[in-house]
Amino acid sequence: MNTIYFDHAATTPMHPAAIEAYVACASAGPSNPSSLHGSGRAARERVSVARDSLAEMLGCSPAELVFTGGGTESDNAALFGAAFAQRKKGRNRIVATAVEHHAVLNVCRRLEAEGFELTILPVDEFGRVRLEDAQAAIDERTAVVSVMAGNNETGTLQPIAEIGEFARRSRALMHVDAVQAFGYLPIDLRELPIDLLSVSAHKINGPQGVGLLYVRRGTPWLPSLYGGSQERSRRAGTENVAGIAAFAAAAGIARAQRQSRWQHAESVRAEALRQLAAHLGSERFVVNGHPEFRLPHVLNVSFPGISSESMLMNLDLAGVAASGGSACNSGSLKPSHVLEAMNLPSDRIASAVRFSFGLGNTTDEAEKMAKIIATISARYA
Template sequence: MESIYFDHAATTAMHPEAIRAYAEAAEAGPGNPSSLHARGREARERVTAGRDVFAERLNVSASELVFTGSGTESDNTALFGAAYAQRKKGKNGIVTTAVEHHAVLNACRKLEADGFELTVLPVDSDGIVSMEDAKAAIGENTAVVSVMAGNNETGTLQPYADIGQWARTYKAVMHVDAVQAFGYVDFDLNQLPIDLLTLSAHKINGPQGVGLLYARKGTPFQPLLYGGSQERSRRAGTENVAGIAAFAKAAEIAIAERQARREHTESIREAFIRRLETSLGSDGFAVNGHPVRRLPHILNVSFPGVSSESMLMNLDLAGIAASGGSACNSGSLKPSHVLSAMNLSSEKVSSAVRFSFGLGNTREEADKTAKMTATISARLRNS
């Protein structure tokens, strides 16, 4: 049976060149970047080369980049690191949004349990935070503001640059989770009002288990992990040399091919929607998220009268991989906190499926999957 993978927002296949970079580093033999001997120096050179790739592409100093073990670790390191450092200066407020990834939301709730004042900004029916709400929430007491760039469930883009500019007025640290947006959106961090930025390798055809945190020079920060002096004492633990080499290669390719990636995934998304319209009619489904201010590779669709579970189970039986939302929650029966925060009807929330596109996908696959989805939807509704 042919298999179709439409769950790239959860994780992506490694790019062949990233695999080669990983294998080359792994086959070089043992080498700890902290060791002084030749093997150690060689490993450190690979880490340094990888850091330089990101420094050039993000337009920052290499010294401002910290390699971590995941996007979640980068988010946690950013939030806890900045919040506790800011509290020493008398700032005790945390501001985030209701549609953040749980790596941010749950970290913010832990900070609230530790005595910080948490404000969770609402979103509109398209999933966008209003500047008016952000301005009302951010003030002299604000320690950290965390707003994602592009949503992992709907693809909706937030006004993170405008919010970051306002946060600077009050010397609040601005954190942006760019895990889903990187590779589709340009991040010139020398120009953007962002102090901390989170990236993850496995979302851009790199390996799982590697993340990156940008920490602008001078940003209040204290480490989350304690141990050795790796990463300029900001993240203890031996660096994942092969993973970093592959991450850097994947980032090189993603940025060099960014426009082509956008056009490719957008064309697949459009083909998918056109086939749904033909096969189901415009009343048979609803697209969730902002129609324009969005990432091109994510399509969140509700099928009235059909539960997400039933749809996903039937798609899986047909060899099609999709998701009910965030990869961290898709194995549970909980409704999407993102769609719920958008105040969509319970029917829309309970019938939503996320299709996400990437490397190797084709318009033909989109057409075939949309036809299959329409068939399943009609069958389940009639039953």
């Protein structure tokens, strides 16, 4: 059975160029960038070249980038590091949205347990923050504001530039989780009012286990890992040289093909909706998320009357890989906190499935998926 992989928001297949970069680096011999001998210098050069490439893509200085072990570590390091540094200045308030990834929300709750005041911003029925709520929540005692660029479950985009301006006026630090948006949205950190930004390699056809944290020069921030002086003493531990090289290769392709990647994902998404309407009937499914402010590759759909678990199980048996929401919670039967925050009816929350598109997907696969869903739905009619 040929599997139709519609779960790119969870992880993406590595691009052949990223694999080539990884293999070339991994097969070059011992690679510890901290070593002073020839192989160490060669490894350090590979990391520097990758850092320069990613900095150019993001519109920042290479010195402002810290390589990490992935998006979760980048989120954790950003929030813990900024919050504790800001508390020294008398700032003890954290602001985040109700639809953040758990790598942010769980850190926020941990900071609350450490004595910080936590404000969770509500969202509307499309999963988007109201600017007036954000503006009212951010004041001179706010340490960090954390808002994701694009949601991993619904694809809804947040007004990060506007909220970043609110934070800047109050001298609060602005953190953006761009893990899902990186590679689709243009990001120019010279222009955006962002102090910290998290991205991950495996969401853009790079390897798992590699991430990046942007820390604007002059930002009050403390490291979370202590040990050696790697990453300018901001993240201890030997760098994943082969992974970093592959990350840069994948990012370079994503940058060069950003418009075509958007158009490709959008075409598969649009075809999926057309075919669902044709084979299932438009009255038998509901799209969750913002109709306009959204990422092109994420499609969250509810099939009222069929539980998410039943639909996903049947899709898997038919060779279609999809998700019930965040991959980090795929083993849990808990309702999506994102859809709950949107105050959707319980039957929509309980029947939601996330499809996400990317490298290798076709409109033919979208049609096949719609026909399979129609067949599954007939069993529950």
